[in-house]
Amino acid sequence: MIVSYKWLQTYFKDKLPVPAKVAEAFTFGAFEIEGTEEVGGAADSKTGENDTAFDLKVLPDRACYALSHRGVASEFSAITSQKMTMPELIKEPITLNEKVSVKVVDERLCRRYCTRYIKNVSVGASPEWLREKLEAVGQRSINTIVDATNFVMLDMGQPLHAFDADKVNGGIVVRLAKAGEKIELLPEKSSPILSRNIELQETDLVIADEIGPIAIAGVKGGVRAAVTPITKNLIIESANFDPVSVRKTSTRLNLRNDASKRFENNLSVTLAEDAMEEVSVLIKKLCPNASVGAVTDVFSQPAKETTITVSADFISARLGVKLSTDQIENVFAKLNIGFEKKSGKKGNGYLLTVPAVRLDLNIPEDIVEEVGRIYGYDKIVPAIPKKVATPIAVNKIAYWTEKIKDVLFGLGFSEVQTYSLVSKGEVEIQNPLASDKKCLRTSLYEGMTKSLEQNSKNATLLGTDEIKIFEVGTVFDLQGEHVALSLGVSITKNVKKRDQVMLEIINKAFQAISDAVGKKIETPKLADGNAAVGEIDLSDLISELSAPKVWDINKLSGEIKYSPFSIYPFMVRDVAVFVPTTISEKEVSAVIVSAAGSLMIRHDLFDVFTKKFESGEEKKSYAFHLVFQSRERTLVEDEVNAAMKKVSDALAAKSWQVR
Numbered sequence: 001m002i003v004s005y006k007w008l009q010t011y012f013k014d015k016l017p018v019p020a021k022v023a024e025a026f027t028f029g030a031f032e033i034e035g036t037e038e039v040g041g042a043a044d045s046k047t048g049e050n051d052t053a054f055d056l057k058v059l060p061d062r063a064c065y066a067l068s069h070r071g072v073a074s075e076f077s078a079i080t081s082q083k084m085t086m087p088e089l090i091k092e093p094i095t096l097n098e099k100v101s102v103k104v105v106d107e108r109l110c111r112r113y114c115t116r117y118i119k120n121v122s123v124g125a126s127p128e129w130l131r132e133k134l135e136a137v138g139q140r141s142i143n144t145i146v147d148a149t150n151f152v153m154l155d156m157g158q159p160l161h162a163f164d165a166d167k168v169n170g171g172i173v174v175r176l177a178k179a180g181e182k183i184e185l186l187p188e189k190s191s192p193i194l195s196r197n198i199e200l201q202e203t204d205l206v207i208a209d210e211i212g213p214i215a216i217a218g219v220k221g222g223v224r225a226a227v228t229p230i231t232k233n234l235i236i237e238s239a240n241f242d243p244v245s246v247r248k249t250s251t252r253l254n255l256r257n258d259a260s261k262r263f264e265n266n267l268s269v270t271l272a273e274d275a276m277e278e279v280s281v282l283i284k285k286l287c288p289n290a291s292v293g294a295v296t297d298v299f300s301q302p303a304k305e306t307t308i309t310v311s312a313d314f315i316s317a318r319l320g321v322k323l324s325t326d327q328i329e330n331v332f333a334k335l336n337i338g339f340e341k342k343s344g345k346k347g348n349g350y351l352l353t354v355p356a357v358r359l360d361l362n363i364p365e366d367i368v369e370e371v372g373r374i375y376g377y378d379k380i381v382p383a384i385p386k387k388v389a390t391p392i393a394v395n396k397i398a399y400w401t402e403k404i405k406d407v408l409f410g411l412g413f414s415e416v417q418t419y420s421l422v423s424k425g426e427v428e429i430q431n432p433l434a435s436d437k438k439c440l441r442t443s444l445y446e447g448m449t450k451s452l453e454q455n456s457k458n459a460t461l462l463g464t465d466e467i468k469i470f471e472v473g474t475v476f477d478l479q480g481e482h483v484a485l486s487l488g489v490s491i492t493k494n495v496k497k498r499d500q501v502m503l504e505i506i507n508k509a510f511q512a513i514s515d516a517v518g519k520k521i522e523t524p525k526l527a528d529g530n531a532a533v534g535e536i537d538l539s540d541l542i543s544e545l546s547a548p549k550v551w552d553i554n555k556l557s558g559e560i561k562y563s564p565f566s567i568y569p570f571m572v573r574d575v576a577v578f579v580p581t582t583i584s585e586k587e588v589s590a591v592i593v594s595a596a597g598s599l600m601i602r603h604d605l606f607d608v609f610t611k612k613f614e615s616g617e618e619k620k621s622y623a624f625h626l627v628f629q630s631r632e633r634t635l636v637e638d639e640v641n642a643a644m645k646k647v648s649d650a651l652a653a654k655s656w657q658v659r
Contacts, residue, residue: 002137003072004039005052007155011073011084019052022076029079029373031066032057039136051136063265065357068157078334078374092280096293100235101171107300109205110174110217112240112269114276117165117293118283119233121145126286144286145227145234148279150258157357158238158267158275159259161207163214163225165233170210172235174217177204183213184223185255204249205241218246218263219255234283238276240269251431269303270356303356309342310364311349318368321380331374337361396547397483400517401472401538404485407516411509413468413487418447426477440476444486444535445526447471452490452531461570461627463604465493468505472538482539490531502532510534517545566631570601571640575647576623578657581610588622588651595650596643599635602627621659 005019016022023033035055058066065071070086077084100115123143125131131141134150141147149160177200185196198216200206205217214225218241227234240263247264250256276295284290316322328350332339338353354361361367372380405415421429425439432438441447448471455467467490475484487509489502503525514521521541525534579588585605592603607623626647628640648658 001056001058001067001072003054003056003069004133004136005054006136007069007133008073008076011070011086012077012082013085014082016076016082017080019054023054025076025079026054026056028376028378030062030075031059031072053136053138060265061360063262064267064359065157067262067265068153069155071157071357074336078331081334089274089277090281091277092284092292094292094294096291098293100293100296102296102298103171103173104298104300105173105175106205109176109242109245110239110298111242111301112272113172113174113298114238114272114295115172116236116276116280116295117233118236118280118287119165119291119293121232121234121283121287121290123227123229123231130286143227143229145231145283148282148286149236152275152279152282153258153262156271156275156278157262158271159218159262160275160279161215161221161237161259162227163221163235163237164227164231165235166231167225168209168214168235172237173208174239175206175208176202177206177213178202181206181213183216185216185220186223186226188255188257198253201252203245205245207237216249216253216255217241219250219253219260220257236276236279236283238272238279240267240272266359268357268359269299269301273297305356306354306358306362308352308354308361308364308367309349310352310367314349314364315368315371318365319372319375319380320383321375323371323375327375328371331371334374335370337367337370391550394547394549394551396545397539397542399547399551400542400545401483403516404513404538405470405472407512408470408487408509411468411512412466413470413509416448416451416469416471417473418444418451418471420474420476422446441473442477443475444471444473444484445533447473448486448488448533448535449531452488452533456490456492456530458570459492460572460604460625461602461629463602463627466491466505482537483542484535485538485541486533486535488531488533492530498530499527499532503527506532506534510536517541519544566601566629568630568632568634570627570629571635571637573626573628573640573644574606574623575626575644575651576607576621576659577651578611578619578621578659579654581618581620583620583656585622588656589624591650591654592624592626592647595646596626596628597646599628599630599639599643600626601629619657 005016005022009016019036023036027033033054034057037053038050039053056072066075073084076082096117096119098117100117102113102115104110104113123145126141126144126147130147130151134141134147137154139150139154145162149162153159179202181200183198183200183206185198188196200213206213207215207217213222215221217239243264243266246260250260250264273295280292284292312323312325312328315328329339332352336355340351342349342351352367361370419437420441421432421437422439422441423436425442427440429438429440448469451469452467455462455469459465459467467488470485470487472483472485474481487506489505491498491502495501506525510521510523519541521536523534523536525532575592577588585608589603589605593600604625605622606625608621610618610620612618626644628635628643651658
């Protein structure tokens with residue numbers, strides 16, 4: 001949700017803090033800030049000042065009210081205690097006798113439908129203040145009518161739509177599409193010239209007239225009844241549609257927009273009426289000669305007042321901090337939650353009345369979360385949970401999985417986790433994120449071989465000639481799912497009978513697992529070039545084993561240090577040097593480390609031999625791999641060459657012969 005700083009300011013009489021402080025308040029109290037940007041905004045032409053746009057990450061739990069400037073302003077007010085001024089709802093006087101005829105066929109999918117005539121409008125360019133407000137939040141100004149509906153949606157959170165009344169034949173019917181029906185949709189923002197022809201399905205909810213569909217409910221309007229520069233009379237729609245229906249249709253048609261995003265997050269039905277009045281007043285302001293008709297309001301599912309009973313002790317216990325009733329009631333007031341004190345057998349509590357737009361508040365735990373975040377999670381001191389007196393049953397799968405992992409760790413294997421989504425499989429995803437991630441994996445083989453390949457490329461960086469890894473993961477087929485165990489081995493150096501050597505490593509590992517679990521394991525093993533893989537059905541194996549009644553999980557002994565790896569590529573150089581036979585590898589290594597500098601992150605001895613020269617003198621040759629890498633940037637050739645020259649010069653200074 002893109003939010004304008006100046007737009008937020010309209011909800012507060014007192015000056016807001018600087019944008020950086022506003023962003024900080026949102027981060028700690030409500031939303032993650034994905035970015036801020038200085039943009040042109042309202043009143044630029046008068047003050048010359050720029051606006052600031054906040055990109056707020058509004059998650060689904062708060063989207064029912066927070067995908068609007070009004071909702072975001074209410075959050076800022078609650079977090080900072082800065083008083084918010086809610087604008088008075090003004091109703092435009094009715095000057096037109098005509099009413100729109102509306103029939104809602106499926107009341108489950110259309111919970112409320114408000115509509116009215118507005119006649120004698122003029123469609124043209126919007127005034128500068130309106131264009132600037134929309135452009136400040138990334139919206140394209142289209143015309144007075146469309147801009148008015150978009151402004152109210154971004155301000156209040158309720159999507160609206162305007163039809164050209166003279167293009168609508170008969171009354172409005174809200175119904176499911178008929179088999180074979182089609183609609184030509186309005187162009188997308190990304191392609192404002194091209195419209196789109198859609199064949200509808202019988203599960204799509206549409207807005208129709210006597211001829212056929214004129215819009216897909218909650219998703220997109222059609223071309224046939226679209227507002228154009230010559231439009232004189234309007235039918236304004238302010239409705240509430242079933243979120244699941246909107247989500248399914250918009251996803252199937254790949255039509256995700258501002259309206260569908262709000263509808264699919266379940267808006268309060270109370271917003272429809274208020275938004276109708278707001279947009280009517282705005283259109284009248286933009287078109288002074290317009291006449292406004294009465295609202296036709298088909299309200300099949302009236303909003304029910306949500307009440308929640310909760311006690312102060314319950315809130316304090318769940319948060320882990322003792323809060324006074326004054327502190328708790330102060331949070332209720334900030335969030336506009338009505339409360340009435342109640343006494344009962346379980347102590348004193350509250351009967352709370354939740355604001356109509358807060359459809360995310362339904363159970364006592366929701367209230368605990370609200371109190372906690374407004375009070376400040378940073379003020380709650382962490383505490384270690386109390387020990388549970390009741391013995392906990394041993395999870396057999398976890399027990400044996402950990403035992404097997406310990407065996408593999410002891411054999412020098414490392415654990416990996418690869419993607420569950422792959423390019424081919426028996427179970428396909430309906431809406432894949434990418435073509436190579438459209439199926440659930442039927443085995444761990446594909447991920448294991450890719451991981452072996454990637455690790456082998458970094459063998460020098462890792463300082464090893466053998467890559468030994470394993471994965472425990474869920475695999476899927478048409479019969480269901482099970483947990484598999486896969487072992488992978490790759491040898492990067494040249495050895496005789498490489499495939500046989502790799503398979504022997506896997507065989508020994510599975511034999512060690514067999515010894516640990518007390519059951520012989522038979523597994524297919526595949527070797528191909530530089531890699532070998534073996535995989536078993538771990539669920540099947542564990543199902544035949546029994547677990548102890550008590551599992552003593554000891555703490556890890558010793559100090560374990562973790563350090564992040566560099567994301568930048570490494571370079572490898574080799575250096576070999578002849579030294580007197582009395583000189584050890586450690587002495588040569590010390591000279592290299594001292595001269596190479598901080599860019600050398602590791603070095604390994606890979607070759608040693610003794611040579612007798614013509615003079616009769618014997619010397620020993622040491623050859624090293626030197627690995628260079630930076631944590632801050634990609635190295636360039638000159639940097640590594642300079643480091644290698646220092647190494648060569650340092651070795652030569654010892655009267656050693658660099659080869």
